[in-house]
Every structure is written in structure tokens, then in C-alpha cells.
Amino acid sequence: MQKLVITGGTPLRGSVVASGAKNAALPLLASALLTDEPVVFENVPELADITTMIHLLEDLGCKVQRNGHRVEIDASAVNSTEANYDLVKTMRASILVLGPLLARFGKAKVSLPGGCSIGARPVDQHIKGMKALGAEISLEHGYVNAASPKLKGAKILTDMVTVTGTENLLMAAVLAEGQTIIENAAREPEIVDLARCLKSMGADISGEGTVTIVVNGVKKLHGTTYSVMADRIEAGSFLVAGIATGGDVTVTHCQPEYLGSVIDKLLEAGAEVITGDDWVRARSLGRTKAVDIRTVPYPGFPTDMQAQFMALDTISEGASHITETIFENRFMHVPELQRLGADINIDGNTATVRGVAKLSGAPLMATDLRASAALVIAALVAEGESTVDRIYHLDRGYEKMEEKLKALGAKIERVNK
Ligand code: EPZ
Numbered sequence: 001m002q003k004l005v006i007t008g009g010t011p012l013r014g015s016v017v018a019s020g021a022k023n024a025a026l027p028l029l030a031s032a033l034l035t036d037e038p039v040v041f042e043n044v045p046e047l048a049d050i051t052t053m054i055h056l057l058e059d060l061g062c063k064v065q066r067n068g069h070r071v072e073i074d075a076s077a078v079n080s081t082e083a084n085y086d087l088v089k090t091m092r093a094s095i096l097v098l099g100p101l102l103a104r105f106g107k108a109k110v111s112l113p114g115g116c117s118i119g120a121r122p123v124d125q126h127i128k129g130m131k132a133l134g135a136e137i138s139l140e141h142g143y144v145n146a147a148s149p150k151l152k153g154a155k156i157l158t159d160m161v162t163v164t165g166t167e168n169l170l171m172a173a174v175l176a177e178g179q180t181i182i183e184n185a186a187r188e189p190e191i192v193d194l195a196r197c198l199k200s201m202g203a204d205i206s207g208e209g210t211v212t213i214v215v216n217g218v219k220k221l222h223g224t225t226y227s228v229m230a231d232r233i234e235a236g237s238f239l240v241a242g243i244a245t246g247g248d249v250t251v252t253h254c255q256p257e258y259l260g261s262v263i264d265k266l267l268e269a270g271a272e273v274i275t276g277d278d279w280v281r282a283r284s285l286g287r288t289k290a291v292d293i294r295t296v297p298y299p300g301f302p303t304d305m306q307a308q309f310m311a312l313d314t315i316s317e318g319a320s321h322i323t324e325t326i327f328e329n330r331f332m333h334v335p336e337l338q339r340l341g342a343d344i345n346i347d348g349n350t351a352t353v354r355g356v357a358k359l360s361g362a363p364l365m366a367t368d369l370r371a372s373a374a375l376v377i378a379a380l381v382a383e384g385e386s387t388v389d390r391i392y393h394l395d396r397g398y399e400k401m402e403e404k405l406k407a408l409g410a411k412i413e414r415v416n417k
Contacts, residue, residue, distance in 0.1 A: 037223030
């Protein structure tokens with residue numbers, strides 16, 4: 001087990017390169033199952049979750065070559081359509097192989113992901129959509145068994161906006177017979193990235209990025225080479241860290257157009273934010289003002305940035321309300337932030353944060369991916385030394401975070417326990 005040792009109080013200054021987006025790369029890697037021709041992905045982040053997805057694809061019979069940020073996948077010799085529990089239990093996004101397997105091979109057996117620390121995270125909408133496309137679905141012994149000689153296009157209306165649900169259904173629909181219309185589709189940029197890649201493979205898709213995606217099924221998809229979009233959540237996390245520490249951080253190789261709601265909140269908090277074509281600079285102008293946050297589907301404020309902004313609010317001037325509307329248990333960073341001296345009360349899905357003048361370092365324990373980022377930000381602000389334990393959570397979604405932070409002036413070390 002490893003932990004981070006952080007000495008707070010140093011303003012972060014300088015520029016940092018955003019890595020490829022985890023939440024775009026995961027569905028993209030799964031989409032390689034849709035063709036028997038090689039698919040090459042560039043700018044794939046080196047993360048634990050990516051390694052898990054690669055192992056799952058290899059388990060299915062794919063040949064995968066990974067060289068740094070380049071991943072080549074050949075799914076011509078897939079010899080299994082079963083994603084077993086041992087792999088799926090470590091990463092919920094494994095459910096993303098259901099759609100492609102069903103579309104190309106007419107059957108799939110994928111373990112139900114089970115809950116995770118931030119919520120039950122069911123996949124009923126994925127299943128509802130696959131049934132609408134004509135799949136026979138049974139749930140047995142914790143597995144989704146899906147079968148369909150040939151998927152048929154259909155009109156699908158999901159009960160709520162679901163990111164991976166939309167992605168799974170999009171990948172199932174591209175080889176279905178006829179037209180599929182996905183209503184109430186998620187509008188996240190990662191879905192646009194997936195659609196762009198599928199179109200480069202020969203898919204016929206329109207409306208991606210809006211609430212209605214239209215897919216006209218094609219017989220076959222061909223290979224492609226595709227570069228993964230930048231990680232908007234990593235970029236946002238570094239911008240918040242820069243402001244929280246009273247610094248001046250520029251994130252390059254990112255897409256400012258996907259950070260609108262985050263930039264709005266940084267401006268509301270009193271930071272200076274400048275954007276270029278592929279970079280964003282956030283400069284502290286003194287102590288921030290507390291800002292209210294309400295997480296909603298894109299283009300609203302992202303739930304994946306909620307914990308990071310709470311860390312900022314703990315040392316901002318005034319009180320703020322943070323409401324989490326997407327997941328039922330995404331406040332696990334609160335007790336850890338309280339150990340640093342934060343003043344936070346939780347009432348249902350709303351946390352009230354009263355800004356304090358300072359935080360003081362303490363031993364902390366990460367509980368989930370974005371909570372880990374919040375703890376690192378808070379520790380960078382707190383006086384004295386903090387440790388963050390169980391940083392395998394952090395390694396799922398942040399590539400070399402401590403190295404990037406060190407390059408910005410942070411006093412941070414990764415140590416073996
Ligand atoms: C994706 O998760 C992201 N993961 C999450 O990022 C992100 O927080 C989330 O979208 C919301 O933006 C990946 O893309 C790999 P949802 P996903 O389906 O698709 C409920 C991170 O930190 N729901 O949009 O699993 C669900 O319980 C991770 O990088 C159903 O009830 O989220 C939740 O309350 C965490 N039934 C809400 O919808 C379903 O069939 C939104 O979930 C599907 C979802």
C-alpha cells in the first residue's frame with residue numbers, strides 16, 4: 001500500500017499538461033470490440049482503470065499492445081463473450097463491453113457491477129435499452145445474460161440521464177438493423193468523443209452531445225486511429241488546487257469549452273480565469289468567496305468536481321451549500337475534511353460548508369476517486385503535514401498526480417507504507 005505525504009502552505013504556480021480523459025478512454029477501448037480490424041488509440045492515460053479495461057479485453061480474446069499513451073486493439077480473434085466478476089467488480093465501467101459484444105456477436109454475459117462506495121449505481125437503464133433493441137436479457141447469479149440474433153433499431157427513452165448507459169446503447173445501436181433514437185441521452189463530452197470515434201469507424205450517428213442521438217445501423221465497422229480527448233475533470237481539479245493554495249496554475253492541452261460550469265464557479269469564487277484555444281489559466285486574487293454548488297448532468301456542474309470544490313469552500317469566506325443530485329453517497333470526503341478542521345454539516349444530499357481561516361494537517365484516508373483529489377487539495381492548503389492513505393483510489397483516475405503537483409511547487413511525496 002502507498003500513501004502521499006504532503007506539507008501544505010505553498011501556492012501552486014506554473015503549467016501542467018492535461019492527460020487523456022479516463023471517462024472517454026474507457027468506452028473508446030470497449031468500442032474496439034465492434035470491429036475485426038485493428039483500432040489504435042492515442043493519448044490514452046496510464047491509469048489503473050485503463051489497465052483493468054485492457055485486461056478485460058484480453059480476457060475476451062483481444063490482442064492488445066500498449067506503448068505509453070498508445071494502445072492498439074485487435075478484436076478479430078475474440079473467443080469469449082463473458083466478462084467475469086473478478087474483473088468487473090474492480091471497475092464498474094466494465095459494463096461497457098455489454099453493448100459492443102451484443103452488437104457484434106449477438107450475445108454477452110457480463111457480471112452485474114455491484115455497487116461502489118458512492119452509490120448503488122444500478123444498470124437497469126442499460127438493460128432496458130438493450131431489451132428495446134431486441135435482446136433477450138436474464139439476470140442470473142449476478143450476471144446479465146444477453147442474447148439477440150440481430151439487434152433491431154428502436155426508440156429508447158431512458159428514465160434518467162446516464163452517461164455509460166448512453167454509451168452502451170450507442171455502441172449496441174451502431175450495428176443494429178435500422179434506426180435507433182436515444183432520447184434523454186447524456187450530453188457529456190465523452191459521449192461526443194465516442195460518437196466521433198465510431199463515425200471514424202464507419203458508424204452513422206447524429207445528434208451526439210444533444211438529448212437526442214439518432215443512429216442508422218450499418219453492417220460492419222472498420223478500424224481507425226483515434227486520439228482520446230483531454231480529461232476535463234483532471235484539468236478542473238488542478239485549477240481548483242491552484243486557486244485553493246493561492247497560486248496561479250495553467251492547464252494546457254485541454255478543452256476550455258468543456259469546462260464552462262467549472263470556470264463560472266471559479267470566477268464566482270473571485271479567481272481570475274483566462275482561456276486560450278487549448279489552455280486555461282486560473283490565478284488567485286486573494287481569499288476566495290464561498291460558492292454554492294449543485295451537481296447536475298452536463299453541461300451543468302459535474303458531480304466529479306463536487307468534492308474538489310468542497311475542499312475550496314472549506315477555506316473560502318462565508319458559508320455555502322453543496323447539493324449532490326447524481327449519486328446518493330458522494331460525501332465521504334466530509335469526515336476526512338473535518339479532520340483537517342473544516343466546518344461542514346450534512347443534511348440529506350446537501351452539505352453546508354462554513355469557511356474557516358485555516359486548516360491544519362492530519363492523517364487522512366481516501367475513500368473514492370474524486371474524494372481523494374479533494375483530500376490532496378485540502379492537504380496542500382492545510383498548515384503542516386498531512387498524509388493521504390489508500391491512494392489506489394487516486395491512481396484510478398489521475399495520471400502521475402504527485403509528479404504534476406511537484407512540478408507546480410507542491411511539497412508532496414509518494415511513500416510505501
Ligand atoms: C459516469 O458514471 C462516470 N464514469 C462517473 O465518473 C460520473 O460521475 C457519472 O458518469 C456522472 O457524470 C464513467 O464514465 C466511467 P450515470 P455512470 O449512469 O455512467 C443512476 C469518476 O469519478 N443510474 O450517469 O455510472 C446512477 O445510479 C466516475 O470518474 C440508474 O439508476 O453514471 C446515478 O445516480 C464516478 N440506472 C445516475 O443515474 C442506470 O441504469 C447517473 O449515473 C444508470 C444510472
